[in-house]
Amino acid sequence: MNIHEYQxxxxxxxxxxxxxxxxxxxxxxxxLAAYDELNSKVVAVKSQIHAxxxxxxxxxxxxxxxxxxxxxxxxxxxxxxxKTYAENILGNRLITIQTxxxxxxxxxxxxxxxxxxxxxxxxALLVDRDDKxxxxxxxxxxxxxxxxxxxxxxxxxxxxxxxxxxxxxGFQKRDLGMxxxxxxxxxxxxxxxxxxxxxxxVSNDCAMVEINPLVLNDEDEIVALDAKISFDENAExxxxxxxxxxxxxxxxxxxxxxxxxxLSYVKLDGEIGCLVNGAGLAMATMDVIKLYGGSPAxxxxxxxxxxxxxxxxxxxxxxxxxxxxxxxxxxxxGIMRCDIIARGVIGATKSLGLxxxxxxxxxxxxxxxxxxxxxxxxxDIHPANDLAEGAKKIVALIRGGE
Amino acid sequence: MSIxxxxxxxxxxxxITGKQGMFHxxxxxxxxxxxxxxxxxxxxxxxxxxxxxxxxxIEAVSQTDADATVIYVPPPFAGEAxxxxxxxxxxxxxxxxxxxxxxxxPTLDMVKAAAxxxxxxxxxxxxxxxxxxxTPGESGGAKLGIMPGNIHAKGRIGIVSKSGTLTYEAVxxxxxxxxxxxxxxxxGGDPVNGTGFIxxxxxxxxxxxxxxxxxxxxxxxxxxxxxxxxxKDNCTKPIVGFVAGATAPPGKRMGHAGAIISxxxxxxxxxxxxxxxxxxxxxxxxxxxxxVLLKSLKSAGLR
Numbered sequence: 001m002n003i004h005e006y007q008x009x010x011x012x013x014x015x016x017x018x019x020x021x022x023x024x025x026x027x028x029x030x031x032l033a034a035y036d037e038l039n040s041k042v043v044a045v046k047s048q049i050h051a052x053x054x055x056x057x058x059x060x061x062x063x064x065x066x067x068x069x070x071x072x073x074x075x076x077x078x079x080x081x082x083k084t085y086a087e088n089i090l091g092n093r094l095i096t097i098q099t100x101x102x103x104x105x106x107x108x109x110x111x112x113x114x115x116x117x118x119x120x121x122x123x124a125l126l127v128d129r130d131d132k133x134x135x136x137x138x139x140x141x142x143x144x145x146x147x148x149x150x151x152x153x154x155x156x157x158x159x160x161x162x163x164x165x166x167x168x169x170g171f172q173k174r175d176l177g178m179x180x181x182x183x184x185x186x187x188x189x190x191x192x193x194x195x196x197x198x199x200x201x202v203s204n205d206c207a208m209v210e211i212n213p214l215v216l217n218d219e220d221e222i223v224a225l226d227a228k229i230s231f232d233e234n235a236e237x238x239x240x241x242x243x244x245x246x247x248x249x250x251x252x253x254x255x256x257x258x259x260x261x262x263l264s265y266v267k268l269d270g271e272i273g274c275l276v277n278g279a280g281l282a283m284a285t286m287d288v289i290k291l292y293g294g295s296p297a298x299x300x301x302x303x304x305x306x307x308x309x310x311x312x313x314x315x316x317x318x319x320x321x322x323x324x325x326x327x328x329x330x331x332x333x334g335i336m337r338c339d340i341i342a343r344g345v346i347g348a349t350k351s352l353g354l355x356x357x358x359x360x361x362x363x364x365x366x367x368x369x370x371x372x373x374x375x376x377x378x379x380d381i382h383p384a385n386d387l388a389e390g391a392k393k394i395v396a397l398i399r400g401g402e
Numbered sequence: 403m404s405i406x407x408x409x410x411x412x413x414x415x416x417x418i419t420g421k422q423g424m425f426h427x428x429x430x431x432x433x434x435x436x437x438x439x440x441x442x443x444x445x446x447x448x449x450x451x452x453x454x455x456x457x458x459x460i461e462a463v464s465q466t467d468a469d470a471t472v473i474y475v476p477p478p479f480a481g482e483a484x485x486x487x488x489x490x491x492x493x494x495x496x497x498x499x500x501x502x503x504x505x506x507x508p509t510l511d512m513v514k515a516a517a518x519x520x521x522x523x524x525x526x527x528x529x530x531x532x533x534x535x536x537t538p539g540e541s542g543g544a545k546l547g548i549m550p551g552n553i554h555a556k557g558r559i560g561i562v563s564k565s566g567t568l569t570y571e572a573v574x575x576x577x578x579x580x581x582x583x584x585x586x587x588x589x590g591g592d593p594v595n596g597t598g599f600i601x602x603x604x605x606x607x608x609x610x611x612x613x614x615x616x617x618x619x620x621x622x623x624x625x626x627x628x629x630x631x632x633x634k635d636n637c638t639k640p641i642v643g644f645v646a647g648a649t650a651p652p653g654k655r656m657g658h659a660g661a662i663i664s665x666x667x668x669x670x671x672x673x674x675x676x677x678x679x680x681x682x683x684x685x686x687x688x689x690x691x692x693x694v695l696l697k698s699l700k701s702a703g704l705r
């Protein structure tokens with residue numbers, strides 16, 4: 001789960017990490033009031049969306065598609081500029097390197113006071129899958145795309161792994177600060193900020209905290225100028241406060257509904273809907289559809305214990321996508337019995353009035369009963385014995401229908 | 403022989419009084435698994451499925467001399483259940499295998515639990531978020547997890563996979579060419595887990611019953627690449643591989659917590675390339691795993 005920069009900064013500030021003064025706004029008037037309140041010669045007017053590359057993004061009119069302004073993060077030197085930038089950002093579509101072509105409509109702004117920057121750094125905390133620990137990465141190359149830095153000058157990225165038994169130790173914080181070339185008051189400020197950030201990472205069950213740039217100001221103080229924070233959704237049960245931080249407009253409506261019914265759904269841009277049990281098999285089903293010349297419309301895992309009702313919900317979610325020209329059901333029954341799935345499929349196709357071709361591949365527990373149930377129905381259901389056959393069949397059926 | 407779990411291994415179930423725990427404990431017994439007890443704090447003293455329920459793991463291991471435990475405890479408590487099991491096996495027996503089926507454990511809980519287990523070299527953790535481990539026997543066998551027992555048969559193919567149902571698919575593929583399995587291990591789809599691919603490859607390489615290995619990976623992380631590099635230098639037995647997620651879009655989590663391409667890394671293509679570079683015979687379609695395996699067995703003179 002991602003949160004906005006302004007929310008991340010509030011978390012950092014309450015954890016004791018220095019941030020600049022700023023105000024979250026949702027209207028041009030609020031942006032102007034924020035400018036007056038901040039009383040700073042220079043302010044940054046920042047689009048708040050859950051994607052990176054905002055500064056280099058472009059804003060477009062949501063209806064006409066006309067270009068409105070280059071850059072989703074602007075430095076304003078006057079009240080008039082704040083007004084212009086806020087007007088150009090709010091309600092418009094921001095397309096960045098990370099949003100995809102559809103971009104995101106910006107409805108939140110962050111107006112932030114300026115800062116005299118001595119140097120920009122990069123800092124990130126994340127879980128290291130290989131070392132099974134929290135990894136802290138820092139670089140002197142702040143403000144840059146860190147993937148490029150890692151690729152071109154890997155020696156400029158410094159890493160420490162936190163031993164979960166020992167926690168983040170003083171020498172590690174000092175070593176990392178010194179690797180960045182810090183000393184004296186600046187090193188002390190870094191030491192303190194990093195300690196606070198690690199505490200925040202752990203106590204909030206973060207999946208990632210990325211500060212790019214982390215800056216040293218002209219008073220030798222370390223300040224977080226940006227904040228990209230995401231949470232580990234598995235820990236949601238112990239963070240009731242996340243409900244207030246969640247911006248549902250940033251998430252696909254249909255993916256939220258799928259999650260509520262215990263389904264895992266990701267929309268793709270192909271034409272064959274997939275209904276599968278198990279995440280690995282669901283991915284493999286998509287891959288095989290592609291291998292035989294089709295394109296998957298979605299990833300959908302109905303989970304290990306889906307009932308008839310869930311199968312029906314899964315069908316209705318798949319059919320909401322107007323691109324879907326056919327559906328492939330692929331179930332390897334373990335705990336889930338094939339006869340139950342077969343009944344679910346029949347119930348769903350009847351009640352939803354399915355008009356696109358449907359191929360069903362069943363294997364595993366009670367497969368014979370499942371197949372018999374499908375065979376005796378009067379519905380136009382095409383059986384398949386294995387995944388490859390299923391994929392070939394649905395691709396052929398779609399082609400035949402054209 | 404088999405790896406880590408013998409056909410007659412003595413097994414405990416943590417969370418046996420819960421809905422999931424009881425259902426799967428029953429299935430395990432039906433398959434022929436030697437269930438020796440269950441653990442649910444506060445519910446000790448009763449009998450379930452003919453075995454005693456204990457209040458703690460230390461009590462259960464001490465009294466039953468169990469070799470392994472299967473955890474069906476809900477996510478908020480599962481990290482600690484792993485640590486409790488590791489401690490009990492270490493204290494009471496000096497060794498043990500912990501299989502954690504639970505999906506949805508907070509990552510930082512797993513960081514703690516994995517570190518706790520890693521500090522105890524005779525304790526093995528399999529999972530979490532996995533189907534478990536199964537060693538089919540002549541009749542019955544040891545089923546420690548949620549996989550459908552009836553699709554398996556004792557044989558000489560070792561299977562290791564990150565995914566549940568895709569493992570079953572691999573099992574069915576071995577059966578389609580008349581081969582059974584020595585042991586099947588689901589290592590799970592979480593970013594932080596216990597046993598990894600390399601542990602499994604090393605164990606299968608050392609196991610005399612296993613003659614060939616099927617390895618199923620998926621997008622995210624680089625465990626498959628590391629395993630391939632390791633296999634190139636250390637495995638003499640033929641390996642057949644598949645990686646799920648060639649069509650997965652970057653930056654999207656595909657069901658499993660760990661199945662995500664981030665920063666352009668962890669793609670299926672990258673993993674397939676690593677497999678092929680290590681001489682692992684790949685199937686691009688899991689329905690062809692059987693054929694590819696048969697070909698590998700033939701060229702190794704095993705068929």
